[in-house]
Amino acid sequence: xxxxxxxxxxxxxxxxxxxxxxxxxxxxxxxxxxxxxxxxxxxxxxxxxxxxxxxxxxxxxxxxxxxxxxxxxxxxxxxxxxxxxxxxxxxxxxxxxxxxxxxxxxxxxxxxxxxxxxxxxxxxxxxxxxxxxxxxxxxxxxxxxxxxxxxxxxxxxxxxxxxxxxxxxxxxxxxxxxxxxxxxxxxxxxxxxxxxxxxxxxxxxxxxxxxxxxxxxxxxxxxxxxxxxxxxxxxxxxxxxxxxxxxxxxxxxxxxxxxxxxxxxxxxxxxx
Amino acid sequence: xxxxxxxxxxxxxxxxxxxxxxxxxxxxxxxxxxxxxxxxxxxxxxxxxxxxxxxxxxxxxxxxxxxxxxxxxxxxxxxxxxxxxxxxxxxxxxxxxxxxxxxxxxxxxxxxxxxxxxxxxxxxxxxxxxxxxxxxxxxxxxxxxxxxxxxxxxxxxxxxxxxxxxxxxxxxxxxxxxxxxxxxxxxxxxxxxxxxxxxxxxxxxxxxxxxxxxxxxxxxxxxxxxxxxxxxxxxxxxxxxxxxxxxxxxxxxxxxxxxxxxxxxxxxxxxxxxxxxxxxxxxxxxx
Numbered sequence: 007x008x009x010x011x012x013x014x015x016x017x018x019x020x021x022x023x024x025x026x027x028x029x030x031x032x033x034x035x036x037x038x039x040x041x042x043x044x045x046x047x048x049x050x051x052x053x054x055x056x057x058x059x060x061x062x063x064x065x066x067x068x069x070x071x072x073x074x075x076x077x078x079x080x081x082x083x084x085x086x087x088x089x090x091x092x093x094x095x096x097x098x099x100x101x102x103x104x105x106x107x108x109x110x111x112x113x114x115x116x117x118x119x120x121x122x123x124x125x126x127x128x129x130x131x132x133x134x135x136x137x138x139x140x141x142x143x144x145x146x147x148x149x150x151x152x153x154x155x156x157x158x159x160x161x162x163x164x165x166x167x168x169x170x171x172x173x174x175x176x177x178x179x180x181x182x183x184x185x186x187x188x189x190x191x192x193x194x195x196x197x198x199x200x201x202x203x204x205x206x207x208x209x210x211x212x213x214x215x216x217x218x219x220x221x222x223x224x225x226x227x228x229x230x231x232x233x234x235x236x237x238x239x240x241x242x243x244x245x246x247x248x249x250x251x252x253x254x255x256x257x258x259x260x261x262x263x264x265x266x267x268x269x270x271x272x273x274x275x276x277x278x
Numbered sequence: 279x280x281x282x283x284x285x286x287x288x289x290x291x292x293x294x295x296x297x298x299x300x301x302x303x304x305x306x307x308x309x310x311x312x313x314x315x316x317x318x319x320x321x322x323x324x325x326x327x328x329x330x331x332x333x334x335x336x337x338x339x340x341x342x343x344x345x346x347x348x349x350x351x352x353x354x355x356x357x358x359x360x361x362x363x364x365x366x367x368x369x370x371x372x373x374x375x376x377x378x379x380x381x382x383x384x385x386x387x388x389x390x391x392x393x394x395x396x397x398x399x400x401x402x403x404x405x406x407x408x409x410x411x412x413x414x415x416x417x418x419x420x421x422x423x424x425x426x427x428x429x430x431x432x433x434x435x436x437x438x439x440x441x442x443x444x445x446x447x448x449x450x451x452x453x454x455x456x457x458x459x460x461x462x463x464x465x466x467x468x469x470x471x472x473x474x475x476x477x478x479x480x481x482x483x484x485x486x487x488x489x490x491x492x493x494x495x496x497x498x499x500x501x502x503x504x505x506x507x508x509x510x511x512x513x514x515x516x517x518x519x520x521x522x523x524x525x526x527x528x529x530x531x532x533x534x535x536x537x538x539x540x541x542x543x544x545x546x547x548x549x550x551x552x553x554x555x556x557x558x559x560x561x562x563x564x565x
Contacts (some may be wrong), residue, residue, distance in 0.1 A: 060472065086472040092465045096487040105483050106473040159473065 008035035010059070010163065010197060014068035017054050027223040028054045032068070034216065034226070038162075041189070041198040043208035046218030046227075047260070052201040053089075056167050059199060060086055072163065082110035085156030087166045091148040093140040093155075100136035103127065103155045110159035126158040129188060146177035150184060157188050157196075166200040170207065179240060182210055190237070205256045209249055210238060217259050228259060343534045351534035352541065366526070368518060370542065377512060377519040378546070380436070381504050384443025388504075389497060391444075392451035396496070397485070399452070400459025413452060421446040421507050425514055435515035439508070446507045450499035458492025459485060491562045498554035505547045 015032040018025050029051035036042050044052045057063040058070050061080040070077045072084075093102045103123045111119065127133040130150040140148055149169060156164055169185075170178045189196060202208050208215045215230040234248055243249055328345050335342040343351075359371025398405040421442045428438030466488060470480045512521025520543060527535035 062468065062471065080471050080474065082474050084472075086468075088465065088468065088472075090465060092469050094466060094469065094484065094487070097483065105475070105479065106469075109473045109475045109479055155473075 009038040009073060010034075010036040010199075011071045012055070012058070012068070013071065015055075015058065015065045015070065016067035017051070017058060017063060018066045028221060029218075029224045030067075031225050034229075036197060036199065036214075038197055039194050040213045041200070041211055042214045042216060043200045043202055043212040044216045044218065045202055045205065045208050045256070045260070046224070047220050048203070050218040050221045051224040052203075052218060053167055056165055056199065056201050059163070060084055060165050082159050083161050084163045084165055085159050085161035087149070087152045087156045087164070087169045089167045089169070089171060091140070091145075091152045093148055093151055095140050098137050098139055099132055099143065099151050100127065102140070102151055103158050106155045107158050122158055126154040129157075129191065130154045130184060144177075146173055146181060149173065149181060153181075153185060153188065157192070162195075162197060164196055164198045166198065168201050168203070170204070171202070178204075178207070182207065183240070186211065186237070205253060205260065206244075208256070209234070209252050210240065210243060215252075215256065217256065230255065343537065348534045348537050351532070352538040355535070355538050355542075365518075370520075370523065370539070373518060373520045373523045374542065374546065377508050377521065380440050380512075380519065381443055381501070381508050384440040385447045385497075385501055385504050387440075388444045388447025388500065389451055392448045392496070392500075393455050393493060396452045396455025396493070397459050397489070399456035400461075400489070401485070406456065406460075413449065417449045417453075421503075422510055422514065425511065435517060439511045439515045439519075442511050443504050443508060446504045447500040450503065451493070451496035454492045454496025454499070455489060458489030458496075461492075462488050491558060494554065494558045494561055498551065498558060501550050501554060502547065505543075505550055509543060 012032050012034040016027060016030040018027045020026075032055060034042075034055075044055060046052050054063060058065055059072070059077065061077050061084070093099075094105070097105065100123060103126060104119065107114075107119050107122055111122070114122065124133065124136075127136050130153060132147060132150055132154065135143055135147065140151070143151075153169070156166075166185075170181055173181065185198075189198065198211075200208075200211065209232055212232050215232060217227045217230065219225050219227045230252055232248075232252060234243055234246060331342070331345050335344045355370045359369040359374075361367075361369040362372060395405075395409065399409050400406070424442050424445045425438055428441035429435065432438055432441060462485065466484050469475075470484050475483065508519070509521035509524060512519035512523075513525045516522050516525070520539060524536055524539045524543075527533075527539065
């Protein structure tokens with residue numbers, strides 16, 4: 007049996023207009039230590055699947071099983087990096103990580119907790135900024151704090167919800183490396199599930215890519231395997247034939263129309 | 279203090295043979311200029327008010343005392359604020375201290391009650407549904423209406439005054455606290471959920487830090503209304519206090535004293551408000 011398993015899952019919400027099915031017939035098996043991306047258009051239920059693993063929302067049908075046990079709620083065995091950093095603005099960088107460590111790793115002594123926080127601050131190169139508040143650091147740094155916070159509680163599974171969506175391309179590339187570095191430093195033992203809408207990001211980071219259909223009642227359209235060798239290097243990876251092939255494949259799956267022709271211009275003019 | 283610092287800096291620059299640092303002084307001068315300007319506006323406003331006051335006292339032929347006569351009385355009052363010639367003749371300072379004491383006690387008790395209940399109302403839908411209708415019905419009632427109940431309950435006019443200040447202080451704090459707590463973003467709640475924050479950690483690291491600016495705003499509004507109500511309350515209760523002083527002055531037919539008291543009440547109210555607005559700025563974090 008696989009490490010993280012989603013079985014025939016359906017998630018529906020009660021809305022004013024009645025039952026709204028976000029995702030259905032979701033079946034997914036993830037091995038320990040794998041990096042898996044879920045990709046799709048906005049509103050296709052990517053985050054819903056993520057939340058079901060996090061234990062924040064519950065399946066209306068089927069179940070989610072982690073390490074042999076059904077997920078009943080949030081727990082310190084899963085670390086989450088939220089879409090919008092979600093740092094607490096009144097706490098310093100250090101305190102933001104410390105409070106999470108303090109809550110999740112109750113058995114550690116105070117000194118051990120401090121040591122853990124400082125170790126992860128050094129790993130993401132933020133040790134010198136530990137006394138700053140979130141508003142005093144850049145978006146990229148905030149996301150590094152969020153990643154360090156998720157890693158610091160030493161979870162088995164890391165859940166990343168569009169973690170780099172709000173960042174510019176250069177910062178994003180640097181953070182991809184940062185993420186893989188942390189993953190390597192923990193002996194690639196941590197399973198990472200990431201939601202994204204960035205095709206290049208998904209290929210560069212993942213072992214498998216789950217492509218979603220459009221919602222409502224979204225399903226899994228296809229699962230792509232990525233066999234690019236690790237450690238991956240941005241410059242070399244993007245030129246490999248496999249990378250290009252997967253990129254083409256994903257583009258055609260996600261974007262119906264990849265070019266515009268002359269007629270589109272005339273139409274727009276007529277409309278204006 | 280400030281003078282000596284400027285002196286030493288100018289001395290050292292002179293000794294170093296540098297050009298006098300005119301540029302470094304400019305921001306300070308600009309700030310000073312701003313202060314003088316705003317003081318100027320205030321002065322213009324009060325001159326206009328005093329002019330109008332003078333005009334009305336002329337038209338009414340002394341029905342309203344003139345500004346000069348009033349300021350003489352005002353000066354008499356503030357010159358010796360702490361004299362005590364028996365129960366019906368005490369200095370304005372003693373009256374103020376007595377009123378401030380009652381307001382503080384009533385406000386403190388009210389806040390100690392309103393903040394926790396506000397937190398409950400904001401955090402828990404059940405509590406909100408139970409308490410909100412009560413708040414809605416009692417909030418529009420003038421706190422003075424509670425005076426008889428205070429009298430019955432405590433059998434003391436002074437305690438009854440504190441009781442109405444207690445009631446007054448409840449509503450703005452209650453409503454603002456509940457609003458602050460209810461508007462904690464899901465993002466913050468999710469962090470607490472995802473990392474398994476205990477109830478206590480959630481309270482001290484998420485709920486209170488987020489709602490504190492709202493709570494302080496509530497307290498600021500409460501103390502403002504409490505200061506409004508104390509004057510009326512003490513007119514009812516008698517004995518001592520700034521409200522009693524206003525009523526007593528009216529009975530002694532000294533409108534000069536009444537107007538002086540109005541000015542003093544206004545100044546104290548302004549100071550209370552400024553104090554809370556200072557705290558408000560201190561606890562407001564920016565994102």
